[in-house]
Amino acid sequence: MHISFLIHNGYGIGGTIRTTFTLARTLAEHHDVEIVSVFRHRDTPVFDLGPGVRLRHLVDMRKGTPGYEGDDPAHRRPSRVFPVDDNRYPQYSALTDERIGRFLKSLDSDVVVGTRPGLNVHIALQCPSRVVRVAQEHLTLDVHPPMLNLRLRSLYPRMDALTTVTEADAEAYRRRMRLPGVRIEAVPNGVPEPGIAPGDGTGRYVVAAGRLAPVKRYDMLVTAFGKVVRERPDWKLRIYGGGEQKERLRSLIDRSGLYNHVYLMGPAAPLEAEWVKGSIAAVTSSLESFGMTIVEAMRCGLPVVSTACPHGPREIIRDGVDGRLVPPGDADAMASALLELINDDVLRRRMGRAALSSSARFDPGEIAARYEDLFDDLVRGHRGAGGVLRSLGRETRGRLLSGAYTVTDTARRVKRSIA
Amino acid sequence: MATEQSTGRPAPAAPADGRGDRAARGPRADCTVDRSGDLAVRVVLPGAAAGARLLLRRRGDEQEVRVPLEPAAPGDGDVLRAVLPAAVRLAEGRWDAYALPAPGAGRLRLAPGLNDLRALVDQERDPGVSPVAVRIPYATKHANLSVRAWLRPAHAEVEELLVTGAGTAVQARLLGARLSDDAVVEARCRQDPRQVRQAPARRAGAGEEDRFTFTVPHRELAAARSGTHDTWDLWLLPAPGAGAVRVGRLLDDVPDRKKIFTYPADSLDTPRGRVRVQPYYTADNDLSVTVSDLPAP
Known part of the structure; x- marks a missing residue:
């Protein structure tokens, strides 16, 4: 043709x-x-x-x-x-x-x-x-x-x-x-298979990536991670991407005293190399027409904790199997889902492996x-x-x-x- | 070890210079750093001959390190791989990466591909090892591949930092030197070298050999200020008579942390007016504190 x-x-x-x-x-x-x-x-x-x-x-x-x-x-x-x-x-x-x-x-x-x-x-x-x-x-x-x-x-x-x-x-x-x-x-x-070995779930980083735009609700992610840090101060959050919300997020991180735990990493390409440094990916969007980063993270062997926002995440993640879905806009639910995976190494690694295999259906x-x-x-x-x-x-x-x-x-x- | 080191001997003329990024982008190289600190560079180089080399060239003095580029797998002649062992010391600075496809051939500036630096993220370091050597491959702002290197006899690695009413409180770890009970941290004013302020460096806890804490009192720096904008560099004096050790943060995968690892500012009133005090990382990832005048409220 x-x-x-x-x-x-x-x-x-x-x-x-x-x-x-x-x-x-x-x-x-x-x-x-x-x-x-x-x-x-x-x-x-x-x-x-x-x-x-x-x-x-x-x-x-x-x-x-x-x-x-x-x-x-x-x-x-x-x-x-x-x-x-x-x-x-x-x-x-x-x-x-x-x-x-x-x-x-x-x-x-x-x-x-x-x-x-x-x-x-x-x-x-x-x-x-x-x-x-x-x-x-x-x-x-x-x-x-x-x-x-x-x-x-x-x-x-x-x-x-x-x-x-x-x-x-x-x-x-x-x-x-x-x-x-x-x-x-x-x-x-x-989403192509990444040209890098998948993550092994041993690191203590949660990774998020996307434009720093209001629709991504990174403010909610920072708030949720504040709750995570209270229980697990050995874990950190890296947010990749640039955008209009940078200064707002910066000041939220500083006001919340999270500057030793939450980092605005700036734009990065290729992202695969950054996903594999983490053990969990987080998506807090209020809207994802598809959710490319979810698939990317899964193809790197990370379980994704995502809001069940319209439309993509629910069709990509199987809740409790290869990731977690939480109600949109709910920082407490996001924090507990993250903690569930942070506190259970076996569960986290099992979901990571499941994410790796189930995301193969998105192979180009x-x-x-x-x-x-x-x-x-x-x-x-x-x-x-x-x-x-x-x-x-x-x-x-x-x-x-x-x-x-x-x-x-x-x-x-x-x-x-x-x- | 199959590594040649030289100083000031320029390689044959290159099609593009170290910083420039012209339309003819060089071959893309994938870098991997493993737990032992070895840096492997993989590049597809059609037509490369035996004797191909990876060339690292330090900006400023053109020091060079060459490592053989050899077939990554038998029979796969175009895919080449070079390993820069951890034992090869790179002097502190930025090293631009090139491929020399054949002996006597012009050098090709390498472009960054996938850099697998996960081993650098939470690296374990033996505090007894000196010098402290760090190498982070990175993409330059012109999208070329370079390696950021640090090489210091000893290093004080910042682990946590809190900006409090009392000042900048830091927990750090000393590598490559022994911490004594008399250790102090010195703030040295760049604008006025006569101005030095000291704060005690205390062991972080009973049984801690190398971890310590200190607080830089903002009020003292504010009172001593010499102009409208002062910068104070932080040095650890681990023991009386021992060499000063710069306090900074080098031991992860972030080559340039100035804009990523940022801290809130403290503001305070002094007899000369209101000032803003803020810790920050320098372009070399060292920790300093700025003191600057604020307009009256």
Whole structure:
């Protein structure tokens, strides 16, 4: 199969970029895979693409180079395709409308995968029907602004499939979006086996990692760890990551007198080397659309104590088997769960080993195989006898829901099928 | 031991200099430090010849240490491994890491890969061993691989520190020297070397050979201040007539702790106005105390 991923900026750093690269790299072992990045602001991508994946850009934003296109007059005119309520909207323009449109129109891939709502909208509107169209949701339905959801609801019926990273989110789409004929499937993110021996559970460190943002609730983690220290002053907490909450957390640590036990380590890459120094991982988020760090820690042999927040943790951790789940926002519950693992070496190590083996289901090979099956099904359905009729049926439904855009698209499609 | 040491003999010209990070990033090296302190460096180096070396070059005086880079496994010619044994002393400083793929070939600046430093986190040290040697591989701010080294006849390792109304109270452990009953900690003012304040260093408990506690009285430092911003370095004098030992924190996996291991400040009123007193780790991970003027409330 020839598979194209459409991504906002493949040259940046972030969860979507990393997980897309991992998936593309793995699929490229058997398929022809390219990543098309709307923007490019540096010469080389940060994450490893492997030898098989082609990466190209549509708009060159490398300032001070001859190819720089940020001054193009069309780039100053607002986009008319990219939805206003996708928070990347300010970066999109008449120039990106034209470039993305031209790219999609000339696309000869079997499958195109959009990696954020705004780009899925582009695909719904501008991609010819000969290509199987897949919308990926890396966030969750709950966090989209209502206006964006209205737009997606009218356009997603044109997609062949929608993938979410959790079952819970897939269920939300099935229940609240009602997308007849669109296959909705949950496929978690892949996390590679770390290139380092797993932790052995002997150290006395709890490790957390993520942006220092309010949603991560590190304030609650510091409070919970204060309770841990009262009982087990020989244990310490390391929090990796940078962000807006740093000063607040710093002063909380100082006011609580925890500066000999809780350390803000700053950003670290690769994180695997830091996980294995710990014996327990802690996640206190109030929201995790997936929970990449949970899987990463488990793949390093750490049991994770996490809040049972929506949506990811409950689908990754089996409470009491390979980690612990506690009610969100409850520092006491977090502290007791941590202490339970701290005070029981045998339990902690057993859960660590269980985490190591159960997290193998997130291996990129497993995840890529699920995508492969999905794409295969869709491509066969698309080409098969019922394909044209089915997609026409979907078009009709799409038109009922989404108005003018569908009419032009159907017209184009009818013309093409006559020719 | 298959290690060559030299001073001031420059290696052949490199494509990129020690600090620079150009688009042509060097090969990525994975470092592992084991319990014994041996530092193993693993690097994929296609086309390397027999005689390939790992080169460590100290910033400032260009002292060099070379270690053979040999196939990590028989028949796997591209994957090379060098081991810098714990017994090879690296002088204190920052050592930039390079690969020399073949005798006479230009050096390649190494980039950091996965550094497995778990053995450094809660390391056991024999307090009787001198000198105290520490080596931590790390990624420089230009994303190159270097090794931070300390080499001191003796060292006083901070274990816990509390900022209290009475001052900065420290529990530390002495390595490489013997603690006497007459040990004192000296605060030496960098801005005015005549200013020295002493506090007793007491054994942390009965039967403790090497663990001790002391309190730096903030009021005394504040009263002695010479300018708007003074820095006081802390030294342990373990016994009368013995050499002074710098107090710091070196024995883990953190090469640069200044911004990570931070402490709250104390503020107090003096006849000359309000001052802020705060312990901190220097760029060399040594413990010092700053005293600075605060604007009147």
